Amino acid sequence: MAEPLKNLYGPDIPQRIADMISSIHPRFSAQKFLDFVLPDYESLELMPRGWHMADGLKHALPDNYEQAVDILLESLPPPRPPEAERSATADREGNTMAPFLFMPHTFFVARYGLQHHDASMRAQYELTQRFTAEFSIRPFLQYHQQATLKTLQSWIDDPSEHVRRLISEGTRPRLPWASRLPAFQKDPQPVLELLDQLKDDRSLYVRRSVANNLNDIGKDNPEVMLLTARRWLENASPDREWIVRHALRVAIKNAEPTALALMGYGAHPEVAVSNISIRPAQIRTGDEVEFSAIIKSTSDQQQPLLIDYKVHFVKANGGTSEKVFKLTRLDLEAHTEMPIAKKISFKPINTRRHYPGRHHVDLLINGQVFPLGSFVFKGDDAA
Incomplete structure (x- = not known):
């Protein structure tokens, strides 16, 4: 400290x-x-x-x-x-x-x-x-x-x-x-x-x-x-x-x-998101969950893309609180693919308390939401 x-x-x-x-x-x-x-x-x-x-x-x-x-x-x-x-x-x-x-x-x-x-x-x-x-x-x-x-x-x-x-x-x-x-x-x-x-x-x-x-x-x-x-x-x-x-x-x-x-990012990116994975499906305190996907251009032209991800963290009352994290910026060539992956840590930190429940993850591409799926955080419960 x-x-x-x-x-x-x-x-x-x-x-x-x-x-x-x-x-x-x-x-x-x-x-x-x-x-x-x-x-x-x-x-x-x-x-x-x-x-x-x-x-x-x-x-x-x-x-x-x-x-x-x-x-x-x-x-x-x-x-x-x-x-x-x-x-x-x-x-x-x-x-x-x-x-x-x-x-x-x-x-x-x-x-x-x-x-x-x-x-x-x-x-x-x-x-x-x-x-x-x-x-x-x-x-x-x-x-x-x-x-x-x-x-x-x-x-x-x-x-x-x-x-x-x-x-x-x-x-x-x-x-x-x-x-x-x-x-x-x-x-x-x-x-x-x-x-x-x-x-x-x-x-x-x-x-x-x-x-x-x-x-x-x-x-x-x-x-x-x-x-x-x-x-x-x-x-x-x-x-x-x-x-x-x-x-x-x-x-x-x-x-x-x-x-x-x-900043040059189109509001309607011409992309498709596939091969989505979120593993493991359940985690406990101290674990990490990793999501991955492939972003494919469906455009005939190069596109500037701003890629972020959003986690819907479960709150104490059972509701959720969204937080956006930066991922990458890139120029995606016409009809090409780009793999992305990121780990989300659930190690104890001073700035956020993690509560048990189902957490959803979205990908944001030029502000457009692409749902990726969810995982369950079980807290300190080893069951």
């Missing part, structure tokens, strides 16, 4: 922060900060540790917010290198948690800086180049939307990919582990105006964020996502095509016809 992230963010982190600030500002009371933070530190999870240290910074820094921000920024090391360079070499500090050293700084800005917009934007500009300000900028988008959007617009051509990524990542309506942005869930147009300017960014780090933002938009505004995807595909470069494909991944997985068509 992987070690909890909070264990990599131990009591040495507050000490390092205290040392960093003390080295440039002797009047900063490192002991006052540590006395505030350490007594309850070990009982907290990762994110609460960041918020707790933000309160500790407030306790030990000058009461004047702008003076406090100046001190924090003066204590920062140089910015991180571009993501591609950082990923290609070992982190200088030996672990991926190193940037989290500055999480409390961003939380300090989020909690105490809402009434100091200019100073807080300056802080987030610097901090996102060391950690990320995608979480701390969200309160400013919620309470000072127009001023914050104006600032983000001014960063569109910034030389730092970390700053440009903040524009797209910070405005995601449904950013994971963050509060949602209801205004953008209702009307994503202000976000799209920014994404339009970033969709051809030279950095994959930024482009991936753009794709994730458009995917977020699609969860509340699917038509807007599809219209945007269609527009972006006009005269698109391979990099932009990748953005659209990545943004539509959930819609494609759900066999949304327009999304499939945009």
Whole structure:
């Protein structure tokens, strides 16, 4: 089992922060900060540790917010290198948690800086180049939307990919582990105006964020996502095509016809499925069941095919819950055959509990359902 992230963010982190600030500002009371933070530190999870240290910074820094921000920024090391360079070499500090050293700084800005917009934007500009300000900028988008959007617009051509990524990542309506942005869930147009300017960014780090933002938009505004995807595909470069494909991944997985068509997959594939097998017919906990089949083209032309499979998992109440899994993409030549096979594991996992009963399996080809059959999961029953 992987070690909890909070264990990599131990009591040495507050000490390092205290040392960093003390080295440039002797009047900063490192002991006052540590006395505030350490007594309850070990009982907290990762994110609460960041918020707790933000309160500790407030306790030990000058009461004047702008003076406090100046001190924090003066204590920062140089910015991180571009993501591609950082990923290609070992982190200088030996672990991926190193940037989290500055999480409390961003939380300090989020909690105490809402009434100091200019100073807080300056802080987030610097901090996102060391950690990320995608979480701390969200309160400013919620309470000072127009001023914050104006600032983000001014960063569109910034030389730092970390700053440009903040524009797209910070405005995601449904950013994971963050509060949602209801205004953008209702009307994503202000976000799209920014994404339009970033969709051809030279950095994959930024482009991936753009794709994730458009995917977020699609969860509340699917038509807007599809219209945007269609527009972006006009005269698109391979990099932009990748953005659209990545943004539509959930819609494609759900066999949304327009999304499939945009990616070149016909809604009515000319294929036949034969030689179907699901073995064994009954399994227990820890076993695997394998399905196989042959897909044959009935077309006179080559066809692009997106092939997934769906398992109807039995639930505790006897009903079923469908889950789609990726299988393969291929270009099937006219009147040729393609064998497919896949094993489904019923080993115990944390993310799904398996319940006894008959489980059905379907093949999905360009979103069209081809039933394969079923098998019985008997749980721990050896009979």
